[in-house]
Amino acid sequence: MKSYRLDPGQTGARLSLVERDAPEPGRGQVLVRMRANSLGFRDLMVLAGTYVLPVSPGVVPGCEGAGEVVAVGEDVTRVKPGDRVAATVFPRWLDGPFRRENAAQLGTTIDGVWTEYALLSEDGVVPLPPHLSYEEGAALPLAAVTAWNALTTxxxxxxxxxxxxxxxxxxxxxxxxxxxxxxxxxxxxxxxxxxxxxxxxxxxxxxxxxxxxxxxxxxxxxxxxxxxxxxxxxxxxxxxxxxxxxxxxxxxxxxxxxxxxxxxxxxxxxxxxxxxxxxxxxVATGSRAHFVELNRTVEAHRLRPVIDRVFPFERLPEALEHCRSHEGFGKIIISHGG
CATH class of the missing domain: 3.40.50.720 (NAD(P)-binding Rossmann-like Domain)
Structure with missing residues (x-):
């Protein structure tokens, strides 16, 4: 599989596209074939070394993604192969107020979703509303959950x-x-x-x-x-x-x-x-419970996110440049095709 990795440098960070074997899920884990990602200003801060959370060297960036579960580990009960899911930005923040022990975040302290296959906790995924495409679903995990938290808490x-x-x-x-x-x-x-x-x-x-x-x-x-x-x-x-x-x-x-x-x-x-x-x-994004609640509303009203442009996975650096331009309107999407 192909994954982007972050190579920290003295003047920011450099992205590398690398190949490695797809991982196998362990106990409580799921393997998701990523179909789409989205990106935004948060990712630019991670790349520039100005993000509020620490960034692990060599981490797979990206906290927003949607895809299909292709394998599950032992004791996984919440999802099954074939399910369409989106990743949660803070996989340990399930409900309630934000606490430091739940601060592990995709794409900074733990591997994220700018990859063809992502190994995720079963607690860190939610079902996609059926009417949304993978590209539309990938627009939700960060910005939509943040907006929902801001309005409903x-x-x-x-x-x-x-x-x-x-x-x-x-x-x-x-x-x-x-x-x-x-x-x-x-x-x-x-x-x-x-x-x-x-x-x-x-x-x-x-x-x-x-x-x-x-x-x-x-x-x-x-x-x-x-x-x-x-x-x-x-x-x-x-x-x-x-x-x-x-x-x-x-x-x-x-x-x-x-x-x-x-x-x-x-x-x-x-x-x-x-x-x-x-x-x-x-407001620090939101919990899995926030995500589940907003998905119910999105499904009930058949709401669709505003999409700016869609780039193929191999052109992700170009999508980042488009994001830096501030010329877009809506979410910038990365499609894996297929």
Whole structure:
């Protein structure tokens, strides 16, 4: 089988495509023939050596993938050969709050899914919704689970409530889709009018250009008669603007701590945090239980993810360059064919 591996270097990391024998599953393990992967900004941080979690030398990168179970080890009961599954980003985080003992993550501390065959824990896979292709299913494990966690943990998003999500990246696109299913009014920020048009077509009620309005919290307040948004999903920052946009008693789901550059890295005025009068909650993707719950909703509503482009497995480095360009809209997919 072929696998990409990460060769750490002094100025970042280099990908190598290597061949080795396909592994055999041990007790509690499953062997998955990967059919598709997806990638995003998180993978660029891993390659650049700037990711928040440690990266094991020589690890197989990638945390998002879907495929077919081809073999199972002893005592495996949750899946069987022939099942269509997606991998969970944190295979040990099954339910409940995130804990350090569950921090083993695909593609950083343990081998990931940029490979033709992935050896995974049976606890670390979930069934794919039947109406989704492998390529569509591969879009879910990171961005969709993060959006689901951001919207469903804590106070519920109610019909008629206001959800603000930042940027037109994958997390925000899934947030938009899920929030509209919940009956919320969705405000979203973006950089260009062409993206704004696509966001409106997906159901966004209002779109704010953060280039025209760097202090976009003013626009959020104006659009909500001064009250602010009940839920802010901060996948792009800066956090200060999110805190100035949230309604009293609302919640900021903090996802994009490193995405807003120098502005976002500025010290936060404690007065801004206090005056927000809201809950600030860190979101670190989500558990297997989150994934199972979102899959039920995706299946019930026959929801489909927004796909930007599909690249063949051998052109994965080209897909990474496309990701760096920030020109896409939706998930970037790697197809294994077949």
């Amino acid at each position: 804590g106070a519920p998003v109610r019909p008629g409530g206001v959800v603000l999500t930042l940027g037109s990246g994958a997390v925000s696109l899934f947030t938009l889709q899920f929030a509209k299913l919940a009956g919320a009014r969705v405000i979203i920020t973006t950089s260009t009018e062409s993206k704004a048009e696509r966001l409106r077509a997906l159901g966004a009620d209002e779109v704010i250009s953060y280039r025209e309005h760097p202090s976009w919290s003013v626009q959020v307040r104006a659009l909500t008669d001064g009250r602010g948004a009940d839920r802010v999903v901060d996948a792009a920052g800066p956090l200060e603007q999110s805190l100035k946009s949230v309604a009293p008693g609302g919640e900021v789901a903090f996802v994009g701590y490193s995405l807003s550059g120098e502005v976002g890295a500025q010290p936060l005025d404690p007065g801004t945090l206090f005056m927000a009068g809201a809950v600030l909650r860190r």
